[in-house]
Amino acid sequence: MKLYFFKKIIVKLLLPQKIFFLVIALLLIGTFFRFINLDQKVYWYDETITSLRIAGYRQTEVVQQIFDDKEISVQTLQKYQKVNPKTTLLATTYSLATEAPQHPPLYFLAAQFWTQWLGDSVTTMRSLSALISILIFPCLYWLCLELFGSSLTGWMAIALIAVSPFHVLYAQEAREYSLWTVTTLLSSTALLRAMRLKTKSSWRVYAVTIAAGLYSFTFSLFIVTGHSIYIITTEKFRLTKIVKASLFACFIGLLAFSPWILIIIIHLLAVGDISGWTAINLPLSSLIKEWFINFSSIFFDLNFRHNNVYLTLPILILEIYSIYFVCKKSPQKAWLFILTLVGVTAIALVLPDLLWGGRRSSVSRYFIPCYLGIHLSVAYLIATQITSTSFPQRKIWQIITAMLILCGILSCAISSQSVVWWNKYDSYDNPQVARTLNQANRPLLISDPGVSFGYVLSLSYLLAPEVKLQLFTEPSVTEISTDAQNIFLYRPSQKLRNQLETKYTVVPIKENQNFWRLER
Structure with a gap:
């Protein structure tokens, strides 16, 4: 009886019954795609380095041991991918700090706990990312409530991201990108909540989420920058209490991250060596093609890097129109937040490539904050249009929504049966x-x-x-x-x-x- 009453409240107060069951179905489908065939795709270069780090090895010492001109077996090589119960958190942290400081340790330490508890198989390694990716759903819904005050927009955002080919791909990868997605959503929500409540405790929560984001992935600095621009702009460039509180929260978050900043500075040469491949030039036409494919892959992905890129154009047109629609129809606090979330990261990646050359902006996973902003804008567009008073307009957007969801399901279904996909790069x-x-x-x-x-x-x-x-x-x-x-x-x-x-x-x-x- 209580369950029936609770369901009745949800159906009546939050969204129509048909949409409620649709979202639940898509959540189940999205969860299924995140956990199916976890061990099927190639365990590619970056993932093997994850295993190496959480096993406590440094790349230089392993190279010295196995590149010795002697014949070895596959089992000898695989030894360096196996977690030793005696490996300490300090060994993993030291390996990252000295050889890959651009990757903060939060995910890797969590993965070490995970593998020591459940084992170090490919399925186990990837299941941590898949499990973390489930947290995206409540975080995204909460952000939509804070940003738009609309539960329907929140449910639409969940429905779209549940079957997003891009997010499903990276939910099945033993890297930190699912965690970065979650911390980006959490820090964004915490900011909007703190601006609404204006309490010390809410600003403390925001400071903690900033630190968590930075320890998840260094590019969270772009998120903090975007948030700061958003706050200063909404406060009309005045030094208000909100601006002071937000700046102090940012300072506390950065202070918590300062030990790792120091490590990055000390080992700056290592960062340059490891990330030097991003400075390899790509022709402008190739960069533009990569941008098209990357931004369409969040809704439709049939491995277009090996197919016709022009199939991505309808998705790109929808995304651009959704940004325009949000800017025109939503309150300033909503459209400005989405613009800063998308714009700061995009500019930080694209501008250096255009000015000095390189391929930073061709790396799809670096654009995760941009993709989240686009998801928010498309969800708002759809939620607004499918409840329009105009019957023809409602029907048209219901058809567009159905096609968008089907594109996502089709993409995930095909990808789930494949051994390789574009995100495996040179291990393809x-x-x-x-x-x-x-x-x-x-x-x-x-x-x-x-x-x-x-x-x-x-x-x-x-x-x-x-x-x-x-x-x-x-x-x-x-x-x-x-x-x-x-x-x-x-x-x-x-x-x-x-x-x-x-x-x-x-x-x-x-x-x-x-x-x-x-x-x-």
Whole structure:
């Protein structure tokens, strides 16, 4: 009886019954897609580095141990992906601080607890991100209530993000991006709540969410910047109590993050080395294509990097129109918040690429705050239009909403059955490489450190136990194993390849430019 009464209240006060059941169904579908086939897709380069960090190893020491010119087994390589119960939180933190300080430790420490409790299989590793991604739903609903004061907009936002191909993909990746999404929503909601309540406790909560966001991902600095611009603008550039309170909360949050800021400064050279690939130039036409694909993938994604990019145009038009609609129809506090959420991160990534070159803005996961802003604007547009007094307008937008949801479900369904997807980047060809190696008679795989370390780790997840590896110390090549009948070369440095070409004929394997066969 109580359950029936509670349901009746929800249906009548929050949203129509049909929409209520639709949202519940989409929540179940979205949750299903987040947890299905967690171990199916390639465990790619970045994820292997996650396992390395939470196991307490540093990349430099592992390279010294395994790249020693000696023949090793796949099991030897996999040893560095296994969590040791004796590994301490300090070892994981030290590994990050000295080699990858651009990745703060919050997710990695949580993952270490998780794997020591449940094991270190691929499914377990990714299940933490999937579980964290479920928290996106209540956080997004709460943000919509604070921003628009509309439960219908909140439910529509949940429905759209539940079957968002992008968010489902990163809910199944052993990296910190689901956590960053949650902390971004929490800090945004905490800010709006603090501005509404104007209490000390609410500003303390906001300060805590700032620190949590920064310890999740360094780009949360863009979120803090956007929030500051929003507060100052809404307060009409006056030093009001709200401005003072928000600045103090930001100061406390940044102060809590200051130890890691110091680590980043000390190891700035390491950050430059690791992130140097983002400075590689892309032609403007290629950048624009990546922007189109990235921003459409939050609603529709059929692996367009390998298909027709023009199919993304209807989604992009809808997103642009939703921003325009929000700016025209919603209160200032709503549209200004969305503009700062989207604009600051977009400018911070796009502008350096346009001025100095690089490919930072081609990396889809860096735009998560922008995607959240677009989700909010599209949800507001749909919630407003499907309740319009005009019958034809209502029907048109109901059809658009149905098509948008179907696009998301279709994208997630196809992706869930695939072994690779665009978010696996340079590990995309691993299944093909592993298939060739596993089918060969007495195969030997040769490589050297260079950029290959993470790629070799990723490939090892797909290799049969019979495959042997010989990893040379760059750039010297000593004796190659004589027991091998088929010798392959994988992602070598140019120096290693040049040396091998003096003794062998290097034959490229079709359809893969990073994989060769050596013939005596």
